[in-house]
Amino acid sequence: MSNVPGFDALENVGIAERDKPPFVRLPKPETLFGLRAMRFAALAPGHQLEAYLAFLAELSKMQDRVVHELPSPALPPLTEMRQRAGHAMPILPREGLADEPAASESLARLTTLLADVAMPDLARAALERARNATGEERQAMFAAVLADAVPVETVAEHIFAAAALQVVAARRAAQLNPLLPQPVAHGVCPCCGGPPVTSTVVGDANIEGVRYVQCSLCAAQWNHVRVKCVSCGSTKGIAYQAIEGIADTIKAETCDECRTYVKILEQRKDMELEPVADDVASLGLDLLVTEAGWRRAGVNPFLLGY
Template identity: 45%
Template sequence: MSRNIPVKGDITAIGEVRTPPVARVPDPAALFDRRARRFRALSGPDGIGPYLSFLADIAEAQHQLASELGEPEALEPAGVERALAYGMPPLDRNAFAPDDAFMSLSERLFGALEPIAKPDAAQEALTTIRSAAPSDIAAMVADLMADSVPVEYMAHYAYVAAALQLHFVRQASTLPEKQLKHVGDGACPACGGPPVSSVIVNWPQANGSRFCSCALCATLWHHVRIKCAICSSTKGIRYQEIEDGPGSIKAETCDECGCYVKIFNQQKDASLDPFADDVASLGIDLLMKDTNFRRGSFNPFLLGY
């Protein structure tokens, strides 16, 4: 059972700071370390616990590589300035094509994932990916960038998605945070990608403000509360949650576009992670399957839901 909580009135200015930052770029090593720790804390022997443990191992490998690689080379300043001037994301995910550097990074990550415990099917998928031609990897990258992945190959795409996350998180970390601007509804100001979820933060300078988290580069961008994270409508916004749940995890539904995006309240639970808890709160997605709303966010590790 769920609770459906309607919202009335214009209360989009919720939060202790009226002008929170437009965006926050990620710290790669810290991001993947936090994500790995959260996946590990959420894992266990039952339900999706073993899967969360597997994802913790992937995040730990991402963290290790991010630490070893250090700071990436900054993007060409003129290109960044031009994109910002035209209201475009500096990291153009749609124009990204795997180059030698990305393929090398991917192979290092895939190699680090060989020894981790995984189901036979996941190991077979990893073996297949490591022997795939560059053109096949490029095709999979294009599918992931279009948020269009064949569910039957979810395991294969998950590995490529992990490599893309590592690459784009590192690239996003070099961007001029204070110069980033909103680029459109439901779009990351750094790479233009969709959100994985949103969080109500407990930061000292923005306590109570809501930020969307990019599914690809993990950049956070400010998005006022009681406003659809996908189409930005403030009409027909409601919240659904699992009955008798903690009250810190909800699905924000929008009557205008028919989408829902999860919202995590770090004021109530500071340990919540916008990516790890999106997977761990699969129960919300199963609940929403019985409604007319569709998932508006994207998570490569929740394909099919």
């Protein structure tokens, strides 16, 4: 018997189950942020948000460095994780990250690394506030990010707090056995309980055409059938909105039942698409869809100010 979380589930998987697309695809933090940085950098030149995308490329680079410099965060006891899985609850509830020492260490290292990165004066001031925050102030920032309740007047420093949390959450989720997480509520990550950022129709050879929703916090992806609302699970009134004259690799899947939308990225048409970076770069689509009366269900900490 193995001590790997979820090993019991592995033993009970039959041949037919092995042929199905995996329910969860765990993040690979050792490459996640580096690839994201490359995508931000590729999207920046000539874009209306060029300066911001270039800054996010540098931020993602520093997230990548933190991944490789700090030790992996510890997981809860195996019995606790199995119990949560058995009750269809997120395995690693995100709320606990607010007072997790690894989160504070991640923010401290990230803000130190960013000190040498060029940025506007307002961003620099926000960085200094995050860097000099007390332990209690850091916990408050983390709690606000995790509760999706960031004050409008302090969005800038919370972006750095969110980036630090992404590193820790991804590294925790990466340690799970992929068979352990089970479906929970609509629009909720089975690994950490975070909200989605976008969804992707993947182009990978073995699972081409399968749709996965990506968590905005830990970057785990979970299988979600197409033409079905990520927020409420309805299959009624689903439509796809895109900007005319622009490649239809990114659309907004709108739901008339709950009046929300989540973007869907077509990696079958463009394998370079990245769930977080391309979400920011397609902000124009958000503006059009929200003006038409739908509410964004995807959460992206790098779009908090928009």
